[in-house]
Amino acid sequence: MQKPVRIAPSILSADFAKLGEEVRAVDEAGADWIHVDVMDGHFVPNITIGPDVVKALRPHSDKVFDVHLMIAPVDPYIDAFAGAGADIITVHAEAGAHTHRTLQRVKQAGCKTGVSLNPATSESIIDYLYEDLDLILVMSVNPGFGGQSFIDGQLRKIAAIRKRIDTLGLDIDLEVDGGVNAETAPQVIAAGADVLVAGSATFKGGPSAYAENIRRLKG
Ligand SMILES: O=C(CO)[C@@H](O)[C@H](O)COP(=O)(O)O
Numbered sequence: 001m002q003k004p005v006r007i008a009p010s011i012l013s014a015d016f017a018k019l020g021e022e023v024r025a026v027d028e029a030g031a032d033w034i035h036v037d038v039m040d041g042h043f044v045p046n047i048t049i050g051p052d053v054v055k056a057l058r059p060h061s062d063k064v065f066d067v068h069l070m071i072a073p074v075d076p077y078i079d080a081f082a083g084a085g086a087d088i089i090t091v092h093a094e095a096g097a098h099t100h101r102t103l104q105r106v107k108q109a110g111c112k113t114g115v116s117l118n119p120a121t122s123e124s125i126i127d128y129l130y131e132d133l134d135l136i137l138v139m140s141v142n143p144g145f146g147g148q149s150f151i152d153g154q155l156r157k158i159a160a161i162r163k164r165i166d167t168l169g170l171d172i173d174l175e176v177d178g179g180v181n182a183e184t185a186p187q188v189i190a191a192g193a194d195v196l197v198a199g200s201a202t203f204k205g206g207p208s209a210y211a212e213n214i215r216r217l218k219g
Pocket residue numbers: 010012013035037068141142143144145146147148177178179180197198199200201
C-alpha cells in the first residue's frame with residue numbers, strides 16, 4: 001500500500017564545501033531521509049563520494065541514510081557503506097549479473113535492501129526479487145548528474161511497480177529519483193511513488209529556502 005510521501009533530498013545538489021552543515025540544514029527543514037549518491041566514473045559518467053564521506057556525515061543527522069550506489073562492481077563495497085552508517089543500500093539491477101546475491105549481502109551487512117532501474121530498463125528484471133526488497137528506486141533521469149529533466153515515460157513504470165507491490169501485498173517503498181520538483185511531484189505521487197528524491201528542487205535558494213522547498217514537494 002502506498003504510504004504517506006517522504007522526501008529524500010539528494011546531497012549531490014548541496015554545497016560540497018560544507019556537506020555536514022547542509023545535511024543538518026535539510027534535516028531541520030523537514031527532510032525525511034538523506035539521499036546519498038555514490039558514483040564511480042565507470043557505471044555512470046561522474047565521480048562523487050565514498051564510504052569515508054558517509055561516515056563523516058553520519059553524526060550530522062539521525063534521519064535514514066538512503067545510499068544510492070551507482071557503481072560496478074558493487075559487492076566489494078557493501079560492507080564499507082554499511083559500516084559507514086548506511087540504513088538503506090540501493091544497487092542497480094544493471095550493475096551486475098547476480099543482483100539476488102548482492103541483495104543477500106546487503107541484508108547480511110545489516111541494511112535494508114533497495115534495487116534501482118535505469119530509464120531504459122524494464123520492471124520485469126526485478127520480477128523474481130520482490131520478496132527480497134525493502135525499496136524499489138525508479139530512475140526518472142539517466143543517472144550521473146543532478147538537475148536533469150524528468151522523463152515522462154517512467155510514470156508508466158512507476159504505476160506498474162505500484163500495482164505489483166500491492167498485488168503481492170508486500171511492504172516495499174517505491175522511490176523515484178531524477179527531475180522531481182513541485183511540478184512533477186504530483187504526477188509521480190499519483191502514479192504510486194511514496195518516496196521522492198529531490199536534489200536541485202530541495203537545495204535551490206540556499207538554506208533559508210529548504211523548509212519551503214520540502215513543503216512544496218509534499219504538496
Ligand atoms: O541519482 C541521482 C542522479 O544520478 C539523483 O539522486 C540526482 O541527484 C537527483 O537530482 P535532481 O534531478 O533531483 O536535481
